[in-house]
Amino acid sequence: MDGRFSIGEVSTLTGLSTHTLRFYEKEDLFLEPVRRDAAGRRRFSERNIDWIHMGVKLRSTGMPLTDIHRYVELIRHNSDTRKARLQLLRQHEDRVRTQLMELQAALLVIEAKVWSHELHGVDSPIEKRPGG
DSSP states (O other), X not given: OOSOBOHHHXXXXXXXXXXXXXXHHHTTOSSSOOEEOTTSOEEBOHHHHHHHHHHXXXXXXXXXXXXXXXXXXXXXXXXXXXXXXXXXXXXXXXXXXXXXXXHHHHHHHHHHHHHHHHXXXXXXXXXXXXXX
């Protein structure tokens, strides 16, 4: 059976709330439609779940929903969009690399501050209260 997972099961498998899953469906962010059973309940396929995992990675690295939607649309149009998909992913990759460099620089500052506190137990001039 293609659509064998309920929304609750998918929520458990992916860590996304049922509200988020409904929102993603409403925003047309799945590669293929989410099927409904005879009672109208959502039934997700393994492909839906695989895509959710990919979409979560894109989203957790800061890809805007509009870009995810664009990527989905490009995939749906198949191989003639390979260059456009690659360009979209490369742009996102560049943004993620920039974020990583910024986080690494921030981490170095924090590590230095921790080291200073552990070694000297004193505040730096920036941490001292005015007049204190």
